[in-house]
Amino acid sequence: MKRLAGVFMLLPGAAFACALPPSVILTLPTGHYITGxxxxxxxxxxxxxxxxxxxxxxxxxxxxxxxxxxRMVPAYASLMAFLAIVIAxxxxxDDPMHNLLTLVFWTGVWIAxxxxxxxxxxxxxxxxxxxxxxxxxxxxxxxxxxxxxSRFGHWPAVLGLMGFSWFQIxxxxxxxxxxxxxxxxxxxxxxxxxxxxxxxxxxxxxxFLTVFFAMISRIAPIWRERAQGRVATFVGWxxxxxxxxxxxxxxxxxxxxxxxxxxxxxxxxxxxxWLGLIGENPLEFTGRSAVTGVNTLGLVGTWALTALGIWAAxxxxxxxxxxxxxxxxxxxxxxxxxxxxxxxxxxxxxxxSAQYTVYALNDPLFRGDALLGLPPFYVSLGFLSDPLVxxxxxxxxxxxxxxxxxxxxxxxxxxxxxxxxxLAHLPMTILMVGYTVFGLWLLSTARGV
Numbered sequence: 001m002k003r004l005a006g007v008f009m010l011l012p013g014a015a016f017a018c019a020l021p022p023s024v025i026l027t028l029p030t031g032h033y034i035t036g037x038x039x040x041x042x043x044x045x046x047x048x049x050x051x052x053x054x055x056x057x058x059x060x061x062x063x064x065x066x067x068x069x070x071r072m073v074p075a076y077a078s079l080m081a082f083l084a085i086v087i088a089x090x091x092x093x094d095d096p097m098h099n100l101l102t103l104v105f106w107t108g109v110w111i112a113x114x115x116x117x118x119x120x121x122x123x124x125x126x127x128x129x130x131x132x133x134x135x136x137x138x139x140x141x142x143x144x145x146x147x148x149x150s151r152f153g154h155w156p157a158v159l160g161l162m163g164f165s166w167f168q169i170x171x172x173x174x175x176x177x178x179x180x181x182x183x184x185x186x187x188x189x190x191x192x193x194x195x196x197x198x199x200x201x202x203x204x205x206x207x208f209l210t211v212f213f214a215m216i217s218r219i220a221p222i223w224r225e226r227a228q229g230r231v232a233t234f235v236g237w238x239x240x241x242x243x244x245x246x247x248x249x250x251x252x253x254x255x256x257x258x259x260x261x262x263x264x265x266x267x268x269x270x271x272x273x274w275l276g277l278i279g280e281n282p283l284e285f286t287g288r289s290a291v292t293g294v295n296t297l298g299l300v301g302t303w304a305l306t307a308l309g310i311w312a313a314x315x316x317x318x319x320x321x322x323x324x325x326x327x328x329x330x331x332x333x334x335x336x337x338x339x340x341x342x343x344x345x346x347x348x349x350x351x352x353s354a355q356y357t358v359y360a361l362n363d364p365l366f367r368g369d370a371l372l373g374l375p376p377f378y379v380s381l382g383f384l385s386d387p388l389v390x391x392x393x394x395x396x397x398x399x400x401x402x403x404x405x406x407x408x409x410x411x412x413x414x415x416x417x418x419x420x421x422x423l424a425h426l427p428m429t430i431l432m433v434g435y436t437v438f439g440l441w442l443l444s445t446a447r448g449v
Contacts, residue, residue: 253327
């Protein structure tokens with residue numbers, strides 16, 4: 001284990017407690033990991049700003065041809081799969097670890113699909129269950145107009161993400177199958193009505209999952225661009241798509257702030273530090289109902305602090321760098337951080353809950369079926385007690401956090417361009433270093449729930 005940890009250590013030293021998922025304790029020199037990562041991010045920002053020597057990050061077209069498959073084909077199949085999963089959620093067991101709807105959403109849609117989209121591009125484009133019914137209903141009723149929802153920009157998606165974040169982090173039973181069924185159907189119907197009134201294109205700015213996947217997939221090294229019946233497949237450096245995007249609007253910036261703040265507070269709310277701060281014994285947690293109010297305030301406060309920190313760095317950078325240091329382009333770089341945090345935060349959960357998901361797909365109603373042809377098997381969490389495996393997982397999480405912040409620093413330098421003064425990058429570099437330290441601390445500190 002020392003040899004594995006040494007890959008990331010700059011200097012040997014004392015060991016500190018490292019907790020990956022709750023109740024899994026390893027002895028790793030996390031203090032050196034954090035220090036080394038902070039120094040690396042700082043040096044990258046300073047040297048990049050002074051020298052202005054950055055990778056080109058060009059993209060290459062590997063395929064360009066007509067679109068041969070209508071979007072309605074995968075979208076309609078996704079709608080049928082969505083309805084089947086909801087029915088299985090209604091008829092399935094009350095145990096969230098065996099209910100197909102609960103497992104598919106929290107494991108597949110919220111964890112696995114974003115991770116895949118970070119590599120292969122926006123997979124939600126064909127998997128969304130909203131597009132097909134909106135097109136079908138608008139065609140049947142002959143509706144072609146809108147009601148003006150588009151003038152609100154991405155603010156509906158911002159509100160949707162805020163509500164979802166509260167549901168996920170604070171609400172009493174986000175994994176309860178009955179609650180999941182009710183919430184899923186209510187949200188689906190609400191979005192369906194709004195999109196039918198406004199048009200299916202509104203989903204790209206009004207539905208929070210559609211916006212989330214479109215943003216987080218921008219760091220993928222493989223992606224597709226569609227226009228006028230043609231599709232082009234590109235390959236490039238992670239983040240190359242970001243350099244091709246128009247600057248963010250205020251509502252898009254707000255969406256990124258909400259996403260970053262929610263990821264930060266979700267990790268923070270499980271730590272001994274936060275539980276001690278709110279008067280909870282981390283070893284005798286009294287339940288989510290006892291902390292609903294304070295966690296709501298904590299979530300809102302984290303959003304406010306995230307917005308304030310980013311705004312301060314942008315304002316100082318613009319003050320020192322002039323008009324070239326505009327907020328719209330610079331905020332694009334935070335897509336890399338959001339992707340890195342999502343990867344690091346959920347990778348262990350994916351490895352554990354994915355086993356339950358496969359089990360539920362094989363036996364969706366929990367009555368002894370074998371729809372996938374798999375024999376009966378037991379879910380194994382034994383790897384969580386293997387020091388070598390958990391050391392490798394921490395290394396992966398460490399690489400995700402550090403790599404995301406290094407990419408973000410490079411993107412800021414590229415997006416601002418060579419015309420801004422080198423000093424203008426200092427506030428953003430300090431913010432990136434702070435985010436790196438905070439993210440790695442969340443991975444290494446003890447958790448109580």
